[in-house]
Amino acid sequence: MSYKVLIADDEPNIVISLEFLMKREGHEVSIARDGQQALEAIRTERPHLVLLDVMMPFKTGFEVLQALRADEALAGTKVLMLTAKGRETDTAKGLALGADAYMTKPFSTKELAERVRQLLAGQP
């Protein structure tokens, strides 16, 4: 089954790989280069899942996440946070603010693909 996936990251070098990976999984992919774009894209395109980077210009991933979770209409959107910040406190914050999963860079693309599949299938 095909889902809409939004990749929100300001680093083109990871976007290339993520885009390729998601398309290969058979999803419809759109891309946002900063936090503001990401939020707009979420509102207009209603993706099923967002791969959300924490460190982005204009709005951080945390801010996008908070805005997203504050909007009842977007309640079903799954969020997988990706970050280069490895501290546990960041992880705790992301999960507390409503991320469905949290992965720290570097990560294995196999695991990522597996997490995405789980999330989209409605599993925790």
Added chain:
Amino acid sequence: MKIDKLEVAAALAPALVLGALGLALGGIFWGTLEGPEREALAAMLAPRAALVFLAWMVAAIAGGVVAQRLYAAHVAAPKRLAEAAQALAASRTTSPAAREHGADDPQGEGRALAGAGSAGTRALAAVLGELVRQRDAYRDDIDGQVREAARGIDQERSRLAALMSELTQSVVVCNLDGRILLYNNRARVQFRALSNAPALSDGAELIGLGRSVYTVFDRKLVAHALESIQQRLLRGAAQPSAQFVTASRAGQLLRVQMAPVRDPSADEGDVARLSGFVLMLENITRDFEADSEQDRLLHGLIEGSRSSLGNLQAAVDMLELDDLDPAMHERFLGVIRDEVRSMSGRIQALTTNASQGLKTRWPLEEMLGADLVQAAQRRIEAQLGVRTAASEVDQGLWLKVDSFALLQALGSLSSRLVDEFEIKLVQLRLRRDGGGASVPGDTPAAEGGAGAAAPAEAGTERATLDLIWSGHNMSTETVMSWESSPMTIGTETSPLSVRDVVERHGGEFWFQRERTRHEAFFRFLLPLAQPQEALDAALVLKSDSRPEYYDFDLFRASEQARELDDRRLVELAYTVFDTETTGLDPSAGDEILQIGAARIVNTKLRRQESFEQLVDPGRDIPPAGIPIHGITPEMVAGKPRIGQVLPAFHAFASDTVLVAHNAAFDMRFLQLKEEATGVRFDQPLLDTLLLSAVVHPNQESHQLEVIAERFGITVVGRHTALGDAMVTAEVFLKLLPLLADKGIHTLGQAREAAQKTYYARLKY
């Protein structure tokens, strides 16, 4: 000899009484007689008038003598006795010679009391004499004991002083007003590093007996530390001490350990009553900078590399796929080349450039979480007048915090809630994080499993501290903007933001809602510390006696909220100063060449706490003056200008009364520089020239040398600024008792008296 008018009156009274009586009786008798009888009586009396007068005279003299005796015995003698007794009662000491004389004579001082008088009066005099002798004996006894005790205290003090000077740690002892009572050499060296102008005043403007430590430390920070010590004392901790880290104005970082000095006069139960505190200081600037730098490098490497590694790994993963077309293959190879290049560049930049934005590790103190919550409640209630509650506090949690900054953060957030949303009640909640007690929120938090997302790993334990309020739907943006703006509570502002405080703790901070409960909260993630003081309770049980402290009477010298003018001269601190100048007229371009100053605290000249500085006058030095002050152009070349020296001297003289000889002259030079340097010398001012004129109004000269000679002060180093300042200080100290003899005890009285002298009228 003085004539007692009453005694004369008493002696004359019988004559008058007899005369009046004779005339009255004669008059009445005359009135009863008929005309012829009167004639007969007149004829009988007329030739004997002299006899009648003589009889009256004799009776009057006899009566007068008796009356005078009676007066002497019953009126004059008791009166004299009373006067003599009063004099004895008022006398503070009786001379040993008088007492030796008293030993030969059983009457002793009583003899001065005895003399004439009735038997009763003489007995009374004897009893009084006996009492005086007993009093003197007691007094001698007490004096002896006091001398003995003083000797003991002196010994203890010199032992303590010796101990302190040997210590390699710097120690400062203060009373509750923050006045320094004791410090060691090490502390002095340390304070020198804190001085804004170490080369000019050698830190002497910061440390000195009687100076306030609050010029170095934030008063509120010290108060906060004292408060947490008192809390621990009340809880029964045996060795309560507090630690804080503060940055000085000169940018130095100090770790301060504070130990309480309990009030020895406090009741046994009143354990938290303090009379002062001991500060042990450690300058950790260098350690901290080194640590921070290391931290920064490490941090930059980790955070920066993670992202690149992530990109690399993803690209490599993609390259391994077999269904890759050549164009994509080339793109992924491009990513790898690009990331390798950027990682090499990053490492290069890190090692060469070491001064970019860094995350610092602020030294934290360990504190019982419940104490922090309690302190926050008190603070919020006192400052904002809102109700607070501790909804859930884990009593066993020890935190690693900068409690002062954290309380500011809690206070400023509450203050915003009150000001902008009229919140009436805030609650505090403190829990161990991730210990199964998940937050009952409407934000579904997925359980771990994703990468490193397990919340509470071993060794990374945290606590969550929540500031909770209910009602009012507010936008996340509004509330989160508070995170990065400077903290303010009323008029109290901090340069830090909540974010800065959170970063000091290596923690996190966010805003979260609990829709089901109509509540919202700010959450702080804070590091945990190992529980401590478990042993303390046992120690308390063993040591039922209170620890002993040195009995410094300075501890009792508490500052009283009196106007400076009402303060006694002997209890004030003075800066005695002198200047050497290029000439006599500042308005015609004469400049200061040298400033010297000495400190007087507790009526003692503190020679080691002096100030001496040559000043580059920025002009030539007239050769005529050089033999007098001995300052040549070579000596002032390269010295600081007055614009640098005056602020340092002003800091040195802060909180003291200025004293100078012929002060008007020196003050003119200082005042002319007020505008240029921005420092105003508005301290009270005393002039030894005028004070000398007050105590010796009949002396012709009040020049410094002449007064010094009059007082027998040896003059060394005259005509250097510091030498003259020292002489002036000694003269001032000699003047103090003489002023007291004239009834001049307070600063206000001294200033008033000085203004009234002839010299003052001449000058001002």
